[in-house]
Amino acid sequence: MSVRAPLSALVLRLGASLAALALLAVPAAAQGSGMIIQEVTSPGGIKAWLVESHANPLIAIRFAFRGGASQDAPRKEGVAYFVTAMMDEGAGDLDATAFQEREQELAMRMDIDAGRDVMLGTVQTLTENKDEVFELVRLVLSQPRFDEDAMERVRAQILAGLKFDENDPETVASLAWDKLAFRDHPYGRRKAPPPSMAAITRDDLRDYVKRVFARDKLSISVVGDIDAEALGKALDTMFGDLPEHSDLVTVAEAKLPTGPTREVIVMDVPQSVAQFGHTGIGRQDDDFIPAYVLNYIIGGGGFSSRLMEEVREKRGLAYSVYSNLYPYQHAAVFIGHVATKNEAVGQSLAVIEEELQRLAEQGPSAEELESAKAYLTGAYALRFESSSSIASQLLWIQIEDLGIDYVTRRNELVEAVTLDDIKRVAKRMLAGDSLITTIVGKPVEPADVTSVGAPG
Structure with missing residues (x-):
């Protein structure tokens, strides 16, 4: 029931490169057979859990910011969802085309998804490309472009997907249940109502990122071909430019009505x-x-x-x-x-x-x-x-x-x-x-x- 962005066109373009990455995603360590979880703190104070595995030249990173779709403002539902769909549409000096070409060259995989309570990030890279990948992650999180032409293209894709959802019985049943159960609570909102999606601006996306993408509500796990010292430096590269404190709105506890x-x-x-x-x-x-x-x-x-x-x-x-x-x-x-x-x-x-x-x-x-x-x-x-x-x-x-x-x-x-x-x-x-x-x-x-x- 998470709110998920549409699959990036990047996934289709990577082809053989992503297939190679997938083949390398072999067990880092079997659960219960000696897997060691380290807590790593970067020089800048950012914490992560690490499982080292040097059997294959692959690094898998998962991270989360507390917040998610429940941080969307009333009548601005869909901002979190829109943000996730825009995160490979350019950052820093790279516009959407240049950014996606660089992703392809590095054979990296990066996705950001919006759940109800968290924004979830996935990064996967070959060890030899890690430094350049970490720099791209830094740009995505701290300098997303949100160019107007990219926004309108992605907005049209989202609206088309929402139109499709209206004819999917399981999606319709789930949305209707949420509305019955959660009513006016943020959990009861549709993930991206078309009228709201049409009204979302570049400033809305920027404001969401500024409020939610912060170090105090950040969790990180890393598995693969990297040691604690190198990871500490990487954490500061990827996340060190983010604000120290988030600015989340308070979300009330939801109380479901008693049926039937x-x-x-x-x-x-x-x-x-x-x-x-x-x-x-x-x-x-x-x-x-x-x-x-x-x-x-x-x-x-x-x-x-x-x-x-x-x-x-x-x-x-x-x-x-x-x-x-x-x-x-x-x-x-x-x-x-x-x-x-x-x-x-x-x-x-x-x-x-x-x-x-x-x-x-x-x-x-x-x-x-x-x-x-x-x-x-x-x-x-x-x-x-x-x-x-x-x-x-x-x-x-x-x-x-x-x-x-x-x-x-x-x-x-x-x-x-x-x-x-x-x-x-x-x-x-x-x-x-x-x-x-x-x-x-x-x-x-x-x-x-x-x-x-x-x-x-």
């Missing part, structure tokens, strides 16, 4: 899509890990999950049904999705509600718990298969303030979940009779619908 609330958005498609959910459990909550295990049992475990078994396997009502926990900074939500033929929407949702209520009252079985824990602990190592994936995991551990030793503690936390824990959390979190639900399609059985809308 159901909205139908009519779309002439043969299959309806529904999104359902309610308040979840936050990442810093002591019950988050039991809730995470519980979600695997509910709908996060694919064919092993309750919802897949009850909705698809037993009744053949839907091809796809799943659930996730989203612990945002200012709200935690439990959200599920189901896609089914129009004739089966009402029955599918009834089965989902009944199963959630049953889990709330009875909890899962001991066998389900042990199976979930076995999978979740065994699969954790798969998150550390490449330099890029390791860097991403370490960045999110920093963003969520879990501690530098979390990688070694995580499986112990999962293993420690008891049947009593998970039953208690099921009672606390699940409410099958209080779901906020949005349906996109032409459902034949729109039972209990409280409002009917149309795309827009």
